[in-house]
Amino acid sequence: MTEPLNEAVAKGGVRIQELRAATPMLREAGARADRLIRLEKHLREHEADYAAALAADLGKSATEAWSTEIGFIIGQSRYARRHLREWMRPRRVPLPAVARPGRGRVVPTPLGVVCVIAPWNYPLHLALAPVVTAIAAGNSVVVKPSELAPRTAELIESNLPGVLGVENCAVVSGGAEVTSALLQERFDHIFYTGGGRVGRIVMEAAAKHLTPVTLELGGRSPAIVCADADLAVAARRIVWGKFVNAGQTCVAPDHVVVEREVADRLVSLMTAEIRSSFGEDAALSADYGRIINTHHVDRLDGLIRSSEAREVVGGIVDRDRRFVSPTLLIEPGPSTDVLADEIFGPILPVLPVDDLDETLRQMASGPTPLALYAFTGSDERARRILDTVPSGGAVINHTLLHLAVHELPFGGMGESGHGAYHGQAGFDRLSHLRSILQRPTRPDPKLAYPPYGRVAQRLLRRLTA
Ligand code: NAD
Numbered sequence: 370m371t372e373p374l375n376e377a378v379a380k381g382g383v384r385i386q387e388l389r390a391a392t393p394m395l396r397e398a399g400a401r402a403d404r405l406i407r408l409e410k411h412l413r414e415h416e417a418d419y420a421a422a423l424a425a426d427l428g429k430s431a432t433e434a435w436s437t438e439i440g441f442i443i444g445q446s447r448y449a450r451r452h453l454r455e456w457m458r459p460r461r462v463p464l465p466a467v468a469r470p471g472r473g474r475v476v477p478t479p480l481g482v483v484c485v486i487a488p489w490n491y492p493l494h495l496a497l498a499p500v501v502t503a504i505a506a507g508n509s510v511v512v513k514p515s516e517l518a519p520r521t522a523e524l525i526e527s528n529l530p531g532v533l534g535v536e537n538c539a540v541v542s543g544g545a546e547v548t549s550a551l552l553q554e555r556f557d558h559i560f561y562t563g564g565g566r567v568g569r570i571v572m573e574a575a576a577k578h579l580t581p582v583t584l585e586l587g588g589r590s591p592a593i594v595c596a597d598a599d600l601a602v603a604a605r606r607i608v609w610g611k612f613v614n615a616g617q618t619c620v621a622p623d624h625v626v627v628e629r630e631v632a633d634r635l636v637s638l639m640t641a642e643i644r645s646s647f648g649e650d651a652a653l654s655a656d657y658g659r660i661i662n663t664h665h666v667d668r669l670d671g672l673i674r675s676s677e678a679r680e681v682v683g684g685i686v687d688r689d690r691r692f693v694s695p696t697l698l699i700e701p702g703p704s705t706d707v708l709a710d711e712i713f714g715p716i717l718p719v720l721p722v723d724d725l726d727e728t729l730r731q732m733a734s735g736p737t738p739l740a741l742y743a744f745t746g747s748d749e750r751a752r753r754i755l756d757t758v759p760s761g762g763a764v765i766n767h768t769l770l771h772l773a774v775h776e777l778p779f780g781g782m783g784e785s786g787h788g789a790y791h792g793q794a795g796f797d798r799l800s801h802l803r804s805i806l807q808r809p810t811r812p813d814p815k816l817a818y819p820p821y822g823r824v825a826q827r828l829l830r831r832l833t834a
Pocket of ligand 1 (some may be wrong): 739
């Protein structure tokens with residue numbers, strides 16, 4: 370029996386029940402690996418098409434398109450393929466005396482159909498990384514790319530089902546209405562990446578069917594610079610992490626908290642670093658991206674104008690070209706919008722503080738960020754920062770790079786989401802870890818069953834606690 374999706378979604382020709390019924394096709398590691406190889410091959414062969422789409426949607430350079438999107442997915446897929454058999458293998462567990470003799474194991478099994486809802490900022494990466502994970506775990510997928518990156522969405526829609534097999538993959542395109550319609554359907558897992566507002570809508574819709582969700586959200590990820598840090602390296606790595614993809618990165622350092630005694634020096638090093646990375650006019654740099662649309666250009670422009678900053682470095686906005694220059698806002702007003710929500714653009718507030726420990730304590734009581742970056746020459750200081758301020762992930766003396774380490778689970782906590790993926794954490798997230806206990810039929814002493822005599826009582830008390 371087929372189960373058509375409701376009208377808006379049925380346009381995409383998706384049949385969730387059919388996709389669910391086709392998951393046994395992915396039971397064997399070989400079948401999963403085969404789909405992943407096809408995806409890698411497709412991305413390699415069509416690299417230029419994807420790079421052109423990413424350039425049109427976000428002004429991404431070919432280098433960034435490769436390293437943060439196309440090449441990233443190929444690398445992730447290869448890693449998954451190489452470890453697939455090891456991840457799929459039943460995991461033996463030791464048995465307590467009460468369950469012996471026997472065999473206990475945890476067997477990862479597919480969930481069924483995973484719905485992937487992707488945002489626009491890394492429109493290929495964030496649509497396909499959950500897909501690679503879902504296929505590695507033996508699931509079928511329904512993918513909803515972001516309508517705000519239309520060129521990339523179009524390529525995903527026209528290619529992915531053919532590459533992964535229409536039996537195991539469907540793509541539905543559209544905006545909020547289509548996503549709402551999609552969310553009325555019953556999936557076996559919903560993997561959502563985007564903002565917290567829609568995250569709440571997703572979770573509410575999922576509750577109707579008791580569908581588990583992974584929410585990869587955002588938040589105000591701080592970069593904390595201590596006076597004992599290597600300031601030149603901190604400046605270079607913060608500027609790199611902030612201005613890649615013109616600041617539209619979920620784990621970009623949102624703002625810098627710096628010990629006051631080194632604040633001026635850090636600002637001048639970051640200013641020099643911006644110039645050396647993107648030249649006098651970043652609009653002419655091949656390595657500097659564009660803002661996704663004019664709505665976001667206007668939003669960012671408003672944040673700069675209303676910031677009450679003591680000093681502004683950059684701050685140039687060209688609405689028609691969707692350009693916002695790399696911008697530092699030195700000491701913005703404490704109650705201004707730029708310090709209220711995640712910036713998600715190339716604006717970096719710099720906040721000098723007199724008492725870093727006190728600031729850390731205040732940060733700890735705010736929403737949990739997706740990432741935390743600490744720059745310090747002291748392991749002890751780094752440990753204190755990590756102990757005080759919770760975050761989804763953290764990097765000491767760099768930014769963003771934890772994403773590139775396959776075996777570091779990537780995900781948030783609290784306001785920045787829940788559930789992590791990448792590497793085996795992702796495989797486990799999109800699997801059901803099924804517990805299986807197998808016992809021989811002999812021995813089967815009557816002593817273990819009622820009516821319990823005194824000996825049985827004594828024995829059971831000893832065996833169970
Ligand atoms: P968004 O929430 O606007 O959109 C994401 C998806 O939700 C899109 O596919 C969109 O079609 C859908 N959507 C939008 N409105 C909807 C509605 N009313 N009902 C149902 N679906 C709807 O997010 P965004 O602006 O695309 O992304 C920005 C946010 O995402 C930032 O907060 C950023 O930090 C976060 N983000 C997180 C990660 C991560 O990996 N944790 C990665 C990228 C972005």
